[in-house]
Amino acid sequence: MKFDTPATTNPIDQLKIIGKSTDRIDGPHKTSGLATYAYEHHDVAANPAYGFVIGAAIAKGRIAAMDKSRALAAPGVLAIVDAANAGKLGKGNFNTAKLLGGPEIDHYHQAVAIVVAETFEQARAAAALVRIDYVRAEGRFDLAEAKAGATKPKGGADAVVGDFAAAFAAAPVQLDETYATPDQSHAMMEPHASIAIWQGDKLTLWTSNQMINWGAGDVARTLGIPQANVRLVSPFIGGGFGAKLFVRSDAILAALGARAARRPVKLALTRPLIFNNTTHRPATIQRIRLGATKAGMLTAIGHENWSGDLPGGGPEDAVQQTRLLYAGANRLLTTRLAVLDLPEGNAMRAPGEAPGLMALEMAMDELADKLGLDPVQLRILNDTQVDPEKPERSFSQRQLIQCLRTGAETFGWDKRRAPGQTRDGRWLVGMGVAAAFRNNLSMTSAARVRLDKDGLVTVETDMTDIGTGSYTIIAQTAAEVMGVPLDRVAVKLGDSAFPVSSGSGGQWGANSSTAGVYAACVKLREMVARKLGLDPALAQFSDGKVSAGGRSIPLAEAAREAGLVAEDKMEYGDLAKTHQVSTFGAHFVEVGVDAVTGEIRIRRMLAVCAAGRILNPKSARSQVLGGMTMGAGGALMEELVVDKRLGFFVNHDLAGYEVPVHADIPHQEVIFLEETDPMSSPMKAKGVGELGICGVAAAIANAIHNATGVRVRHYPITLDKLL
């Protein structure tokens, strides 16, 4: 099915099941321990061996010698695979550095070997006996220093509209500030883990991966085998946040270890390895210049962004939201990429927009201060209903103003006073606001739907559920379109044997994967109607029955002799060229700052979101709460500390890399504005999982300024920066 005209009325609009708050159908599995994560598939591998990964002890240079003899002689050791004996390895499409390094080393903790043994403890003990001599080379580890040599990234274009320099120089009110966001880690709960089993030349990987088809392709490319010989299975995923968009060393090294040991191999990256071995969100430096009239109309918007990555890597594109969020006739937006020899940078929840809004939305708050304008009002004044770079393109839906107004009213924004003026005992109290913006992407997504003689509808797609609720919204979609109760739908996900879905990434998963299920179900409805001799154009599906022309027949009748199976995918045409499809929100935060110690406590948080049709308000709310929580981490805690001499992230465990705990998070509220977006898909839905984090950190930073009068432009805002 091709989606190339705006959606009209369709079975989803009945809203009998879609749009209703629905408990997660995988909830009981998760809370009772029956949901099987990658490392826990005990039934698939009889007598598995265990792998332990050795990470490089230098950031850049090469291995001069590796002595494996003592390790090979250690108890239980079955094999050690390193670059010297792994055979020729190819390169995946989605990895910058090799997943098995050596002799050249590209970054600290790049995997250089896997030790396979009878038990985990034996593998770990033997790994300590492998002696590696390195020749260290000079590396570049400091973004502030490397930024001077930064260049335009491949395929990246500056956004130049009007004459920024002249307009900024002429603006009666100007802001020119530089902001910094640190390297951040996904810190998902489930580590990267895989079980690899070879049957002849066919490989099965039980793994933890957001994008099954990308993953299977990269495994094949890396190992030099046909993709048809690779099966990836990932039914439950304990958090992704972008860390598992791509296969990492656990999958590749488990496969290599299993081949060498001729045994199934289980492998989980240890937590201290994950931070430097896998990907992270790169740090940014962002200079923002805003020029405005005295009334607060933006006339010049300048946003220059720098980040770094390994040679051949990509930028953290923190100007994306600035292209679309506010009007302003003169614009200059640039992204520059420096070469750094730190671990590999890549996508983390709302890549680009999350750090971009941390800077832009603080700058807007500072501009409001300079203008003596309410920051909500400044944002409303500068709203645009068209793409500021291409005014002929309008937004499919854009309720930023409504988000701001609803939020201000609900939150009690009128109680906000000038900086430092509100006191509650020893606490200085402040309120902050920020706009939220994240684009909505649509990805081709396929599904297979089967109706059996008991009337059960089974959906199969390689879509993943990374804790987001995919199982539930997919079941809701199939139930709505087929006219059956939710408990008559079974959903099977996360297996490369199933049709290729959108996968989970970029907050495209919910809308895209359900649209694919919709397409397959529409096809199945036609098959059912024809089979029962009913006119497909007139057939109504509800309560497990199909009705047309005065006849009403149980759905299951159509599958009486043999099950009916339909497979289809949703593909997208050119609608995105004529309309900009984005999601919007507003975050409101109240903080208290201890007047003596500088301790910062978030007291209240509110998010108002306009993100198309909300398929399941309960799980969508959870997504936004999670985003707000991660935003709190970004504002106050999260920072990978770079050792600029040796080139690694120092705090590479969950003791040193701080993320919020329950005690850090206060009352949170989420409001979804009424919205359906006919340009997004027949589901009329959009993403919320990444919108939830966008703008949160700036709202917190702005609240801290309102409480204290102190402006901290380098995240995270720790108390030492306030004193």
Ligand code: MOS
């Ligand atoms: Mo997301 S950072 O595309 O998982």
